[in-house]
Amino acid sequence: MSGMVLTTRDVVREFGGGRKWFGTPRPHVRAVDGVSLDVARGRTLGIVGESGCGKSTMARMMVGLLLPTSGTIEIDGASVADLARTDRRTLHRKVQMVFQDPLGSLNPRKTVQQILEAPLKALHGMGRAARRDRVAELMSLVSLRAEFAERYPHEFSGGQSQRIGIARALAANPEVIVLDEPVSALDVSVQAQVLMLLADLQARLGLTYVFISHDLAVVETISDEVAVMYFGKVVERGPRARIFADPQHEYTKLLLASIPGARRAGPPG
Amino acid sequence: MSGRPSAWRLLTQNGVVAFGLALLGVMVLIVLLAPVLPLLDPNVTDVAHRLKPPLYPGHWLGTDQVGRDILSRLIWGTRLSLVVGLTAALVAAAIGSAIGLSSAFYGGLADTLLMRGIDMLMAFPYLLLALAIVAALGPGLFNAMMAIIVVNIPFFARGVRGGTLSVVNADFMAAARLSGLSDWQIIATELFPNVLPGIVIGVSTTVGWMILETAGLSFLGLGAQPPQADLGGMLGEGRNLIQVAPHVATIPGIVILLLAVGINLVGDGLRDVLDPKLKSGGLARTHARTAAASSEARRAGLQPAGDAARQPLAVRGLHTQFTVGRNVYKAVGGVSFTVKPGEAVGLVGESGSGKTVTALSIAGLVATPPGKITRGEILHHGEDLVDVPMQRLQAVRGGTIAYVFQDPLTTLNPLIPVGEQVAETIRRHQNLPRAEAWRKAVALLESVRLPDAANRARSYPHEFSGGQRQRIGIAMALANNPEVIVADEPTTALDVTTQAQVLALLNDLRRERNAALVFISHDVGVIAELCDTVHVMYGGKVVESGPVAAVLQTPAHPYTQRLLACVPVLGNPERKIEPIPGLPPATNALPEGCAFAPRCHLAEARCSAAEIELAPVSADHFARCVRVAA
Numbered sequence: 037m038s039g040m041v042l043t044t045r046d047v048v049r050e051f052g053g054g055r056k057w058f059g060t061p062r063p064h065v066r067a068v069d070g071v072s073l074d075v076a077r078g079r080t081l082g083i084v085g086e087s088g089c090g091k092s093t094m095a096r097m098m099v100g101l102l103l104p105t106s107g108t109i110e111i112d113g114a115s116v117a118d119l120a121r122t123d124r125r126t127l128h129r130k131v132q133m134v135f136q137d138p139l140g141s142l143n144p145r146k147t148v149q150q151i152l153e154a155p156l157k158a159l160h161g162m163g164r165a166a167r168r169d170r171v172a173e174l175m176s177l178v179s180l181r182a183e184f185a186e187r188y189p190h191e192f193s194g195g196q197s198q199r200i201g202i203a204r205a206l207a208a209n210p211e212v213i214v215l216d217e218p219v220s221a222l223d224v225s226v227q228a229q230v231l232m233l234l235a236d237l238q239a240r241l242g243l244t245y246v247f248i249s250h251d252l253a254v255v256e257t258i259s260d261e262v263a264v265m266y267f268g269k270v271v272e273r274g275p276r277a278r279i280f281a282d283p284q285h286e287y288t289k290l291l292l293a294s295i296p297g298a299r300r301a302g303p304p305g
Numbered sequence: 306m307s308g309r310p311s312a313w314r315l316l317t318q319n320g321v322v323a324f325g326l327a328l329l330g331v332m333v334l335i336v337l338l339a340p341v342l343p344l345l346d347p348n349v350t351d352v353a354h355r356l357k358p359p360l361y362p363g364h365w366l367g368t369d370q371v372g373r374d375i376l377s378r379l380i381w382g383t384r385l386s387l388v389v390g391l392t393a394a395l396v397a398a399a400i401g402s403a404i405g406l407s408s409a410f411y412g413g414l415a416d417t418l419l420m421r422g423i424d425m426l427m428a429f430p431y432l433l434l435a436l437a438i439v440a441a442l443g444p445g446l447f448n449a450m451m452a453i454i455v456v457n458i459p460f461f462a463r464g465v466r467g468g469t470l471s472v473v474n475a476d477f478m479a480a481a482r483l484s485g486l487s488d489w490q491i492i493a494t495e496l497f498p499n500v501l502p503g504i505v506i507g508v509s510t511t512v513g514w515m516i517l518e519t520a521g522l523s524f525l526g527l528g529a530q531p532p533q534a535d536l537g538g539m540l541g542e543g544r545n546l547i548q549v550a551p552h553v554a555t556i557p558g559i560v561i562l563l564l565a566v567g568i569n570l571v572g573d574g575l576r577d578v579l580d581p582k583l584k585s586g587g588l589a590r591t592h593a594r595t596a597a598a599s600s601e602a603r604r605a606g607l608q609p610a611g612d613a614a615r616q617p618l619a620v621r622g623l624h625t626q627f628t629v630g631r632n633v634y635k636a637v638g639g640v641s642f643t644v645k646p647g648e649a650v651g652l653v654g655e656s657g658s659g660k661t662v663t664a665l666s667i668a669g670l671v672a673t674p675p676g677k678i679t680r681g682e683i684l685h686h687g688e689d690l691v692d693v694p695m696q697r698l699q700a701v702r703g704g705t706i707a708y709v710f711q712d713p714l715t716t717l718n719p720l721i722p723v724g725e726q727v728a729e730t731i732r733r734h735q736n737l738p739r740a741e742a743w744r745k746a747v748a749l750l751e752s753v754r755l756p757d758a759a760n761r762a763r764s765y766p767h768e769f770s771g772g773q774r775q776r777i778g779i780a781m782a783l784a785n786n787p788e789v790i791v792a793d794e795p796t797t798a799l800d801v802t803t804q805a806q807v808l809a810l811l812n813d814l815r816r817e818r819n820a821a822l823v824f825i826s827h828d829v830g831v832i833a834e835l836c837d838t839v840h841v842m843y844g845g846k847v848v849e850s851g852p853v854a855a856v857l858q859t860p861a862h863p864y865t866q867r868l869l870a871c872v873p874v875l876g877n878p879e880r881k882i883e884p885i886p887g888l889p890p891a892t893n894a895l896p897e898g899c900a901f902a903p904r905c906h907l908a909e910a911r912c913s914a915a916e917i918e919l920a921p922v923s924a925d926h927f928a929r930c931v932r933v934a935a
Contacts, residue, residue, distance in 0.1 A: 086800035101479050125485045133483055141476035145498040158485030193888055204480060223655040224827065228871035228884035253873035257882060280876060294805035295875050296830035
């Protein structure tokens with residue numbers, strides 16, 4: 037399908053394994069077990085699942101931080117694994133990532149300016165003046181005051197740090213952004229701010245998102261398509277409305293039934 | 306920007322460190338000035354004036370066995386020892402750090418090869434290795450320095466590898482990779498600046514040691530060769546004369562001592578500044594209960610307790626604050642609520658709203674220093690827990706008032722089987738024989754539906770899943786049939802399906818045992834599922850309280866309304882979520898009047914004019930808002 041910007045086919049990722057020095061096999065885990073997904077351009081694929089289901093491993097493979105044990109991941113028809121090995125710069129101009137821990141994803145010893153300039157210089161070879169302008173533009177895109185660029189990460193709250201993380205991903209001017217639990221560490225009022233920002237950026241820049249979360253209500257709010265992962269496999273996927281209104285797999289039903297009552301629509305009580 | 310004093314001020318503020326700094330400064334200044342000071346030639350012998358005592362005319366510190374001026378030899382010798390020690394430390398640090406960094410960064414085979422090499426170096430006794438190297442290379446100061454560098458490389462390699470490993474998997478390393486930086490750029494700009502403080506600490510704490518080692522080798526005649534003077538060599542030469550002319554050995558000995566003391570004091574100071582976690586202040590013991598103002602001061606202005614004195618728990622006008630440096634954080638600023646027998650009370654709010662500090666204040670568990678209860682009282686059947694005797698408080702804690710915390714992995718002791726820990730809680734409060742307590746512990750673990758409880762009671766905390774550990778935490782809380790269970794975000798660390806099970810369990814147990822529940826959460830959904838009444842907290846105050854249904858369906862305070870509008874609701878994705886602009890206030894700079902006013906779309910002048918009281922919305926529903934009070 038031409039509308040698909042990111043496709044994965046039968047992706048498997050194992051950890052451990054191999055043999056010790058004396059030939060005894062090491063134990064291995066299959067964190068991702070045959071995942072096939074398609075992400076349409078300009079849309080959002082939500083991936084939900086509980087801890088250990090392989091969703092973060094999937095995210096890291098999509099951006100080339102991890103290589104699949106088998107299977108293929110393609111972005112714009114090019115293999116992510118090949119690009120990760122031979123041409124990381126091209127890959128990271130296409131796909132970027134936003135991490136869960138807003139502060140942990142920012143180097144504590146660099147200013148925001150330095151953090152945001154790194155991709156501009158390394159990926160786009162921009163000159164000093166152009167970088168300065170672009171950083172100011174990025175700061176305003178994520179609704180942060182331009183003078184904040186001179187500060188260090190520890191001077192920011194969680195929500196502000198996550199905006200900087202988003203600005204760093206945007207600096208590469210990517211087509212696809214993989215967001216791994218981007219609002220889980222934030223307070224609800226701040227979480228809502230970041231969700232609105234993401235929706236707004238998608239509308240303005242035509243971005244494609246892969247949004248990974250354990251929070252079903254958040255995924256429902258932001259996604260067009262949803263995939264439910266369980267023990268490394270996608271147990272159910274489809275359009276958002278269908279998944280939430282008419283879940284087919286037992287696990288999806290259990291997940292939905294586990295949400296506390298007040299956060300479900302319908303007659304209050 | 307930040308209230309943290311500069312590194313230099315931190316360094317000089319500490320008297321002991323300042324002393325070391327002054328000592329070292331004077332010595333370094335003197336040896337730097339050695340070429341221009343009016344000193345005699347350190348190597349010119351004058352046998353006619355040998356072994357003269359200190360204060361001899363022309364030789365302030367006397368002369369040695371061949372009549373050389375000790376002062377001159379001492380200054381030149383100290384200069385040499387300092388240069389050798391510093392060079393050895395820097396070179397060993399550079400090589401060791403390079404090995405440690407690459408070992409941790411590349412991992413795998415590189416790590417194995419490098420670290421096994423380091424292990425081989427470490428397999429030899431330290432001094433023996435140095436001696437062997439000098440023996441192979443031949444005596445001499447340069448060779449001695451080489452030997453000391455080699456034997457010290459493992460120290461730096463291992464230290465830096467450890468420091469690097471803790472950084473190498475950080476998300477910002479992945480982010481740097483995604484930013485298109487090459488391996489070298491990542492090592493130079495991301496990794497190195499973050500492990501540098503560790504290296505500096507390593508150098509500053511080992512320079513002194515290296516000077517001692519060089520002195521040791523010279524003392525043995527393997528370092529500086531005569532007539533060259535260094536501290537160890539001078540000490541060695543004076544050794545034979547210790548009976549005849551003790552000053553020849555004593556003076557360099559004292560200088561070595563002062564040098565080592567100065568360097569180590571400064572090294573410790575640097576470590577404190579660069580690594581605040583190790584600072585002695587951080588390890589200050591906390592008191593067994595939260596400090597409190599005098600009971601008169603705390604109760605000033607409180608209404609008589611009345612009916613609240615008969616309830617299992619009544620928090621009345623509670624103010625808890627933290628004093629850190631010059632900042633006073635008013636974490637809790639006047640919280641009141643009552644818990645009736647068997648009632649489930651929810652405290653909901655965002656981080657920094659004061660809900661956890663309120664919960665911890667109940668049993669005096671807020672860390673002191675820096676925490677203090679400045680006003681208000683906490684009544685447990687009319688008894689003020691803030692000033693009951695310590696013994697009584699300990700009987701209440703884990704007895705009639707029990708806690709369940711957020712992360713059971715950190716609250717359970719990893720070295721003791723879980724059954725043992727539950728049994729200990731029982732025996733602490735009830736006078737039961739060991740076997741009886743164990744039986745009760747197993748029964749409790751069964752009651753929280755831990756599968757195969759009789760056998761699993763012998764397992765250690767890490768052998769359980771998160772949900773199972775939280776069940777064990779609940780079993781511990783139930784151990785002594787508490788009247789009140791205070792549960793602080795008990796399901797936040799759990800997956801949704803596990804959370805649902807734990808919530809159902811808590812609900813069943815509290816109904817079975819008629820225990821009251823104080824349930825703290827940031828998740829209104831969870832509160833709604835479990836609680837009868839809810840108190841919404843913001844900026845250290847309760848801004849709205851009442852029956853759960855009333856508060857969540859017809860919220861009266863703008864904060865509650867907007868908080869609810871922020872939460873995505875399952876099955877209703879078209880509902881627009883409306884973020885609250887701005888950030889929650891810092892509790893050390895709370896605005897006058899309503900703390901929410903700066904973010905509130907309905908704010909008016911009177912919101913920030915004066916303190917606002919909780920006003921009734923209906924008979925049992927209250928809100929702290931001028932629009933309700935009017």
